[in-house]
Amino acid sequence: MKRILTTLALCLAVAGAMNAQELANFSFGRGMKPIVSPEIQNDSVTFRLKADYATVVKLSGSWMPNPWGGTIDMYRGENNVWSVKIPLPSPEIYTYNFVVDGVAVNDPQNVLVQRDGTRYLPMLLVPGERTQNYGEATKHGTVSHPWYHSNILGMDRRLTVYTPYGYEANKNKKYPVLYLLHGAGGDEEAWTSMGRAAQILDNLIEKGLAEPMIVVMPNGNPGQAAARTLNIPEKAYDWRDPANRDAYVKSLCTEIVPFIEKNFRAIAKPASRAIAGLSMGGGHTISASILYPEMFDYICPLSAAGTATPEQIATLKKAGVKLYFLACGNTDFLFQGAEEMHAKLNEQGLDHIYFVSDGGHVWANWRLYLNTFAQKLFK
Amino acid sequence: MKRILTTLALCLAVAGAMNAQELANFSFGRGMKPIVSPEIQNDSVTFRLKADYATVVKLSGSWMPNPWGGTIDMYRGENNVWSVKIPLPSPEIYTYNFVVDGVAVNDPQNVLVQRDGTRYLPMLLVPGERTQNYGEATKHGTVSHPWYHSNILGMDRRLTVYTPYGYEANKNKKYPVLYLLHGAGGDEEAWTSMGRAAQILDNLIEKGLAEPMIVVMPNGNPGQAAARTLNIPEKAYDWRDPANRDAYVKSLCTEIVPFIEKNFRAIAKPASRAIAGLSMGGGHTISASILYPEMFDYICPLSAAGTATPEQIATLKKAGVKLYFLACGNTDFLFQGAEEMHAKLNEQGLDHIYFVSDGGHVWANWRLYLNTFAQKLFK
Numbered sequence: 001m002k003r004i005l006t007t008l009a010l011c012l013a014v015a016g017a018m019n020a021q022e023l024a025n026f027s028f029g030r031g032m033k034p035i036v037s038p039e040i041q042n043d044s045v046t047f048r049l050k051a052d053y054a055t056v057v058k059l060s061g062s063w064m065p066n067p068w069g070g071t072i073d074m075y076r077g078e079n080n081v082w083s084v085k086i087p088l089p090s091p092e093i094y095t096y097n098f099v100v101d102g103v104a105v106n107d108p109q110n111v112l113v114q115r116d117g118t119r120y121l122p123m124l125l126v127p128g129e130r131t132q133n134y135g136e137a138t139k140h141g142t143v144s145h146p147w148y149h150s151n152i153l154g155m156d157r158r159l160t161v162y163t164p165y166g167y168e169a170n171k172n173k174k175y176p177v178l179y180l181l182h183g184a185g186g187d188e189e190a191w192t193s194m195g196r197a198a199q200i201l202d203n204l205i206e207k208g209l210a211e212p213m214i215v216v217m218p219n220g221n222p223g224q225a226a227a228r229t230l231n232i233p234e235k236a237y238d239w240r241d242p243a244n245r246d247a248y249v250k251s252l253c254t255e256i257v258p259f260i261e262k263n264f265r266a267i268a269k270p271a272s273r274a275i276a277g278l279s280m281g282g283g284h285t286i287s288a289s290i291l292y293p294e295m296f297d298y299i300c301p302l303s304a305a306g307t308a309t310p311e312q313i314a315t316l317k318k319a320g321v322k323l324y325f326l327a328c329g330n331t332d333f334l335f336q337g338a339e340e341m342h343a344k345l346n347e348q349g350l351d352h353i354y355f356v357s358d359g360g361h362v363w364a365n366w367r368l369y370l371n372t373f374a375q376k377l378f379k
Numbered sequence: 380m381k382r383i384l385t386t387l388a389l390c391l392a393v394a395g396a397m398n399a400q401e402l403a404n405f406s407f408g409r410g411m412k413p414i415v416s417p418e419i420q421n422d423s424v425t426f427r428l429k430a431d432y433a434t435v436v437k438l439s440g441s442w443m444p445n446p447w448g449g450t451i452d453m454y455r456g457e458n459n460v461w462s463v464k465i466p467l468p469s470p471e472i473y474t475y476n477f478v479v480d481g482v483a484v485n486d487p488q489n490v491l492v493q494r495d496g497t498r499y500l501p502m503l504l505v506p507g508e509r510t511q512n513y514g515e516a517t518k519h520g521t522v523s524h525p526w527y528h529s530n531i532l533g534m535d536r537r538l539t540v541y542t543p544y545g546y547e548a549n550k551n552k553k554y555p556v557l558y559l560l561h562g563a564g565g566d567e568e569a570w571t572s573m574g575r576a577a578q579i580l581d582n583l584i585e586k587g588l589a590e591p592m593i594v595v596m597p598n599g600n601p602g603q604a605a606a607r608t609l610n611i612p613e614k615a616y617d618w619r620d621p622a623n624r625d626a627y628v629k630s631l632c633t634e635i636v637p638f639i640e641k642n643f644r645a646i647a648k649p650a651s652r653a654i655a656g657l658s659m660g661g662g663h664t665i666s667a668s669i670l671y672p673e674m675f676d677y678i679c680p681l682s683a684a685g686t687a688t689p690e691q692i693a694t695l696k697k698a699g700v701k702l703y704f705l706a707c708g709n710t711d712f713l714f715q716g717a718e719e720m721h722a723k724l725n726e727q728g729l730d731h732i733y734f735v736s737d738g739g740h741v742w743a744n745w746r747l748y749l750n751t752f753a754q755k756l757f758k
Contacts, residue, residue, distance in 0.1 A: 049482075051480070052481040053434075053435070053480045053481030054481065054482060055434065055480065056432070100479060100480060100484075101433045101434065101479060102430060102431040102433065103428075103430045103433060103479045103482075103484055104487070105482055105484055106499070108483070109497075110497070111607045111608055111610050112608070112610055113497075113499065113608060118487070118488075118489070119487065120485070120492065120499045135610070136609055136611050140526045140535060140537070142523055142524060142526065143523070143524045144521055144522070144523030144524065144525075145522045145523065146521040146523075146547060147519045147521065147544075156518065156519060158519070165526075168525060168642045228490045229492060231491055231515065232515050262547075
């Protein structure tokens with residue numbers, strides 16, 4: 001009997017090599033009590049993993065004080081299901097993984113997964129006021145992945161485009177556009193996967209808190225045609241080289257913006273264009289506002305790796321800005337730069353919102369910023 | 380020193396809890412020799428995984444004779460990188476995973492990943508004639524995820540829609556449409572993720588082997604609004620209940636088809652509509668051809684879980700069919716049903732292609748079938 005169970009357990013572990021539609025004809029695993037993980041109950045959350053032959057199983061989570069090496073032990077229970085119950089962290093989206101004998105393992109029970117580069121990370125969404133717009137709304141916009149041709153970068157490149165609920169039905173309506181840029185290490189899916197941009201916009205629009213808008217999320221790595229998951233060879237570009245940074249920003253403003261305004265029902269006016277970006281994308285946002293000061297009336301650098309000179313700010317002010325939303329976490333390694341940018345904007349008398357949040361250079365902040373500034377656009 | 384290395388190794392293992400854009404400011408892991416996996420060299424392929432504390436590491440792959448429990452041992456090498464070199468399997472896309480002390484672990488080095496339900500599986504694409512259309516083409520169509528409202532099923536539901544390269548540029552051109560259905564256990568992303576439908580169509584169209592067409596991939600589970608990854612509560616529907624199967628097929632033919640023909644530049648004629656589906660979706664394909672015999676001129680049941688009566692076939696023949704492509708693997712557990720359907724089509728004199736391939740109820744066959752019948756549509 002024990003031998004049979006052992007064989008079954010091994011089968012479960014390695015069934016990864018087969019697909020659901022290939023397995024559909026088998027009553028595979030029936031009669032076993034389903035494992036639930038993560039399970040939120042009142043003020044606690046329990047994580048569970050079946051690991052028959054493991055010696056040490058730990059849990060690592062982004063809510064831990066030190067997500068680099070911080071782990072807590074899990075304990076072997078009935079049927080070799082390891083578990084640990086911890087106090088529920090404060091409302092936010094966290095990522096976590098198990099560490100089985102030193103190897104990172106995802107939670108096979110969790111349907112909520114985000115992609116970060118080539119890694120897939122289980123998410124823990126803790127409900128609360130802060131996260132109320134991070135889950136699924138009732139009415140959904142459409143996420144699409146059109147390709148535009150860049151003469152500047154010499155390739156076809158993939159975009160992610162969100163059109164709001166109602167876009168298909170209201171054929172005569174035109175919409176304002178937010179260009180939403182990712183940071184280094186990200187790609188054209190970072191904002192929809194880690195940033196929950198589609199959910200945040202769906203919820204804000206459904207509640208009447210944001211104007212229905214198109215959101216365009218390009219790939220900000222000038223050597224990449226698309227996310228690495230498509231396995232398309234990359235050109236060797238160093239994104240830290242200002243020439244390349246500008247090449248991408250030029251492609252954004254002179255190729256992507258026209259592509260969107262030709263192929264989507266976009267309002268092609270500065271008052272209906274916003275640009276926002278995090279980290280490297282915050283640098284791109286500032287660069288775009290310097291290189292094309294007339295193009296965007298809404299400018300939102302978030303935890304930005306970039307700055308502007310007093311002269312550039314004066315030029316931008318003259319061009320007209322409806323909203324300048326500068327945001328940074330107070331423990332961000334780029335916080336000093338945000339402080340300096342805030343001072344420069346003050347010196348030049350460019351009205352702006354300086355939004356300082358707790359915490360550092362993390363997606364928890366970038367979701368919060370999007371959820372905040374999206375409510376102030378195009379009004 | 381050993382202690383430092385051990386700590387570093389643990390950090391690498393648990394860094395899963397942080398995101399690339401959050402890590403971007405650290406020179407994390409620099410100076411370490413990159414691990415390449417899988418690495419194809421001539422007639423062999425090597426898999427590698429760093430696992431410092433593992434006792435037993437195995438490899439499981441869908442090319443193995445018994446993917447249920449078949450594994451081969453991997454061996455610990457320098458820096459605790461476990462590896463195994465095996466003869467290269469014949470050209471196809473395979474899935475695989477590592478088994479570390481009994482727990483399934485994905486390959487953190489592999490950018491090619493497919494999603495099957497809630498599982499993410501690394502892929503091995505072995506180049507060759509059979510797989511020449513499974514990689515990325517030069518020119519890409521657009522994949523989008525619009526939502527349609529179903530009065531029949533009582534919810535908004537998510538679709539995957541492929542529009543061919545050139546769709547955006549050729550604003551006056553209308554296209555024929557293939558409705559491509561998944562099997563039990565799948566969802567609206569099954570054909571693009573496991574089926575490589577976008578790559579296959581991109582390649583066939585680029586080579587002039589297929590007509591530029593729109594491909595619509597709905598969610599065939601009547602209780603599901605969308606893939607479980609969106610974590611939207613499901614309605615309790617049993618897909619095996621014919622009433623529910625028909626409810627979905629009715630939604631497909633009377634709600635999805637009109638939605639597509641209204642919102643995309645589709646040619647709204649039977650001669651420009653094709654329907655194909657695998658397994659449960661093959662059953663849906665046959666049901667649609669029975670319930671709406673005038674709707675589709677191209678009908679392709681693949682490894683189908685479904686059949687038709689002689690009278691139904693006679694009615695369909697009278698309605699007019701330009702292509703009936705019946706496909707099945709010769710070791711498929713549904714092969715007998717395909718043989719019987721083939722005989723019935725012959726009895727009723729309905730001209731058809733009976734495409735029998737080696738192998739069973741597997742995506743390797745479904746990709747092959749799409750790559751084959753897509754070349755015969757709308758010509």
